[in-house]
Amino acid sequence: MIGFIRRHPLSVLLALVLHVAIVSLVAIQWDDSVVIRMSSDGDQHSPQNIPVDMPKESQPMKTFTVNAGAVQAELQRLQDEEQARLEERQRLQAMTAQEKKRLKELQQRQKEEAAKADQARKQTEQERQKTAEAKKRAEEEKARADKARKEAVLAQKKQEEAKKQAELAEKKREEAKKQTELAEKKREEAKQQALLEEKKREEAKKQADLAEKKRLAEEQKKRELEKELARKAEEKKALEKATAEAKLKKEQEMAAAALQRQLEEEAAQRRAEQRRQQLASLKESYISAIMAKVKNNWRTPAKISPDAQCDLRITQTIEGNITSVKVLNCNADATPQFRVAAEQAVYRAEPLPKAPEKELFEKQITFQFKP
Amino acid sequence: MKTIHMTKNRLKRGLQAVVLSCLSFLAMPSMAELTIEINEGFDNALPIALVPFKLEGSSTIPQDISQIVANDLRRSGRFKPIPRNSMPQTPSDLPEIEYSSWRGMDIDNLVIGKITAEADGSYQIDMRLMDVLRKQQMIGKRWSHIPASSLRQVAHQISDLVYEALTGVRGAFNTQIAYVTLMKKGGKRLYTLEVADADGFNPQPILKSSQPIMSPSWSPDGKMIAYVSFESGRSTIIVQSLDGTYRTVIAKYKGINGAPAWSPDGKKLAMTLSKGGNADIYIMDVATKKLQQVTRNYAIETEAVWAPDGKSLFYNSDRRGNPQIFQLDLATNQEKRITFEGKYNANPEISPNGRYLAVVQGGNGFHIALLDRETGDFRVISDTYLDESPSFSPNGEMILYAMNRGGSGQLAVVTLDGHASQTLKVNRGEVREPAWGPFLTP
Numbered sequence: 001m002i003g004f005i006r007r008h009p010l011s012v013l014l015a016l017v018l019h020v021a022i023v024s025l026v027a028i029q030w031d032d033s034v035v036i037r038m039s040s041d042g043d044q045h046s047p048q049n050i051p052v053d054m055p056k057e058s059q060p061m062k063t064f065t066v067n068a069g070a071v072q073a074e075l076q077r078l079q080d081e082e083q084a085r086l087e088e089r090q091r092l093q094a095m096t097a098q099e100k101k102r103l104k105e106l107q108q109r110q111k112e113e114a115a116k117a118d119q120a121r122k123q124t125e126q127e128r129q130k131t132a133e134a135k136k137r138a139e140e141e142k143a144r145a146d147k148a149r150k151e152a153v154l155a156q157k158k159q160e161e162a163k164k165q166a167e168l169a170e171k172k173r174e175e176a177k178k179q180t181e182l183a184e185k186k187r188e189e190a191k192q193q194a195l196l197e198e199k200k201r202e203e204a205k206k207q208a209d210l211a212e213k214k215r216l217a218e219e220q221k222k223r224e225l226e227k228e229l230a231r232k233a234e235e236k237k238a239l240e241k242a243t244a245e246a247k248l249k250k251e252q253e254m255a256a257a258a259l260q261r262q263l264e265e266e267a268a269q270r271r272a273e274q275r276r277q278q279l280a281s282l283k284e285s286y287i288s289a290i291m292a293k294v295k296n297n298w299r300t301p302a303k304i305s306p307d308a309q310c311d312l313r314i315t316q317t318i319e320g321n322i323t324s325v326k327v328l329n330c331n332a333d334a335t336p337q338f339r340v341a342a343e344q345a346v347y348r349a350e351p352l353p354k355a356p357e358k359e360l361f362e363k364q365i366t367f368q369f370k371p
Numbered sequence: 372m373k374t375i376h377m378t379k380n381r382l383k384r385g386l387q388a389v390v391l392s393c394l395s396f397l398a399m400p401s402m403a404e405l406t407i408e409i410n411e412g413f414d415n416a417l418p419i420a421l422v423p424f425k426l427e428g429s430s431t432i433p434q435d436i437s438q439i440v441a442n443d444l445r446r447s448g449r450f451k452p453i454p455r456n457s458m459p460q461t462p463s464d465l466p467e468i469e470y471s472s473w474r475g476m477d478i479d480n481l482v483i484g485k486i487t488a489e490a491d492g493s494y495q496i497d498m499r500l501m502d503v504l505r506k507q508q509m510i511g512k513r514w515s516h517i518p519a520s521s522l523r524q525v526a527h528q529i530s531d532l533v534y535e536a537l538t539g540v541r542g543a544f545n546t547q548i549a550y551v552t553l554m555k556k557g558g559k560r561l562y563t564l565e566v567a568d569a570d571g572f573n574p575q576p577i578l579k580s581s582q583p584i585m586s587p588s589w590s591p592d593g594k595m596i597a598y599v600s601f602e603s604g605r606s607t608i609i610v611q612s613l614d615g616t617y618r619t620v621i622a623k624y625k626g627i628n629g630a631p632a633w634s635p636d637g638k639k640l641a642m643t644l645s646k647g648g649n650a651d652i653y654i655m656d657v658a659t660k661k662l663q664q665v666t667r668n669y670a671i672e673t674e675a676v677w678a679p680d681g682k683s684l685f686y687n688s689d690r691r692g693n694p695q696i697f698q699l700d701l702a703t704n705q706e707k708r709i710t711f712e713g714k715y716n717a718n719p720e721i722s723p724n725g726r727y728l729a730v731v732q733g734g735n736g737f738h739i740a741l742l743d744r745e746t747g748d749f750r751v752i753s754d755t756y757l758d759e760s761p762s763f764s765p766n767g768e769m770i771l772y773a774m775n776r777g778g779s780g781q782l783a784v785v786t787l788d789g790h791a792s793q794t795l796k797v798n799r800g801e802v803r804e805p806a807w808g809p810f811l812t813p
Contacts, residue, residue: 299415301417301447302540340505
């Protein structure tokens with residue numbers, strides 16, 4: 001065994017830890033509702049008292065009737081629960097014994113393995129053996145402690161059970177007291193109920209008064225509302241009338257504006273037409289002035305047929321200076337001398353009359369020339 | 372005198388007097404220089420500048436060409452040449468012309484030129500007619516190898532060119548006129564038939580006689596002149612070349628031989644003959660001398676002229692009691708009266724274009740009247756007295772005629788509208804019987 005432990009110290013240690021863990025898991029109660037705690041002292045694990053609405057002042061004991069069936073059932077239930085707890089404690093004791101046994105076997109196997117390891121490794125594993133033994137002692141100590149703790153737990157559970165019995169009796173007394181108080185409470189409740197009904201009647205009356213008042217108020221409110229609606233209708237009517245009047249006025253204003261615009265447009269058109277006619281007249285005068293000046297400068301020694309005529313195309317600057325003259329479209333009576341003389345007359349008329357308006361200026365003017 | 376606008380009695384007395392004269396002209400003084408006076412011109416005559424031609428290669432020039440041209444143009448009445456001293460510059464070539472200066476003087480046209488003396492004594496003449504307004508050259512021409520004696524002729528040609536360019540009508544400055552001068556000295560008379568330039572210069576006598584010379588008539592080619600001479604003691608019609616190489620009597624019939632007129636083709640002569648006892652119009656074929664009588668009337672028909680187309684004759688007849696103009700259609704032999712206004716219309720002359728008929732109109736003196744055959748307008752165009760022998764210039768623009776001023780015969784030129792006139796006269800003598808010659812070139 002020791003030889004085995006020496007050869008496999010890590011495995012042995014791991015196995016030992018695993019066993020300790022399993023034992024610990026078995027020893028720990030994971031569910032309070034299931035685990036029955038046993039304690040003989042009144043520490044934090046003591047059962048809680050059932051709260052009782054106790055009067056502030058000590059009341060004199062009063063007799064009351066106890067339901068024997070219910071008490072019996074309650075006692076039966078408590079016995080069942082006690083029985084269940086006993087069974088559970090026995091089962092745990094069995095499990096603990098089994099575990100102890102298994103631990104002993106395990107320790108025995110470990111010892112054997114350690115002995116084997118000792119034999120195999122002899123001197124080299126001496127110290128490890130000591131450690132293992134110390135560890136074994138510690139484990140044994142722990143096992144003992146666990147055992148003592150479990151025993152203490154069992155003793156505590158027993159103590160708690162006794163306390164619970166006492167508490168149950170106290171509870172029964174308290175229940176009886178509670179029944180008495182309940183009856184008293186019922187009387188009080190009946191009294192309170194009567195008061196309440198009176199109060200309800202008063203309340204109903206009050207409600208009726210209130211309803212009447214409310215009805216009157218609502219009627220008043222309705223009248224006021226109707227009045228308000230009438231007023232609003234009047235206001236709306238007045239507003240609509242004002243709106244209609246405003247709309248009419250606006251339409252009239254728009255119509256007047258449109259008429260004004262139309263009149264202004266017509267006036268503008270008239271002015272434009274007058275301007276156009278004025279310009280046309282001025283332009284006619286302008287061209288006539290040019291033609292007259294050219295005619296006034298007509299001079300030739302040649303005999304010209306009175307029927308001779310040509311078109312003269314004059315190109316001029318804005319100052320009336322001539323840049324070119326072309327004689328075009330002459331009829332059969334226009335001799336070469338006539339053409340030359342016409343051209344000369346234009347040059348002689350330089351500068352040509354200026355345009356009365358800048359926009360009337362024509363850079364190129366063509367007119368029919370007949371001396 | 373080309374016309375015989377007298378009554379029968381006056382005609383007979385005149386002829387008798389002429390026959391008694393003799394050919395004593397050789398002893399008389401020679402040709403007389405004509406002096407021209409410009410009387411008036413057109414109101415709207417065109418100002419023109421004839422810039423003195425620049426002389427190159429010589430310090431003197433025999434003829435002042437630009438002045439001759441200026442005088443020609445002034446005589447036409449259509450131009451008003453400006454005095455030389457008012458010219459702003461005297462350019463002779465294009466780049467020298469300052470157009471604005473001329474335009475400022477209201478000058479439309481400018482004639483500039485150069486005369487270059489050549490080594491052989493001849494001259495080269497360059498001329499340009501400039502349009503001041505358009506700044507363009509209208510004419511540019513050069514004459515080379517011109518002898519000094521022909522410089523005047525070149526000047527007249529320049530005048531013709533300028534005139535035609537500006538008026539559209541061919542100029543008649545380079546033409547000649549024929550006329551008869553009468554010089555009286557010591558009780559003797561000398562008649563001279565002369566030919567001169569149209570401006571009166573270069574007079575050349577072609578016949579001198581102590582007896583009257585009448586009715587010179589130019590042949591169409593300008594080389595011959597037919598006229599009436601009394602050198603033989605009676606009227607004869609003679610045809611003479613201007614160069615003096617030819618002279619012949621073509622009509623020396625009994626009675627009157629007068630008023631010769633060349634046909635437009637130069638092959639025939641119309642004339643007045645009284646060999647039949649009455650003065651009538653005859654046509655003679657110049658080559659064959661064959662005569663054809665075209666009028667047969669008891670009245671006097673004389674002073675015939677050919678229509679430009681040669682198909683009819685205009686002449687003077689007093690068959691209505693007073694002289695009036697008639698037209699005879701040579702093809703149909705139909706006569707029609709042409710003039711109706713006035714009691715006396717004689718000495719007809721037809722314009723080259725056939726439109727105008729100039730006559731001597733009597734009544735309030737004798738004046739030149741013009742009938743527009745297109746419009747029927749008939750009006751007096753001369754304001755002189757005792758006018759006779761109208762003769763159209765070959766371009767039909769002017770009429771040369773004889774008139775009397777201060778008891779002395781002179782010549783006058785008037786435009787068809789009567790707006791311009793000039794007088795040609797000789798000192799110490801009279802000039803009459805003018806005839807304007809044809810164009811010297813076709």
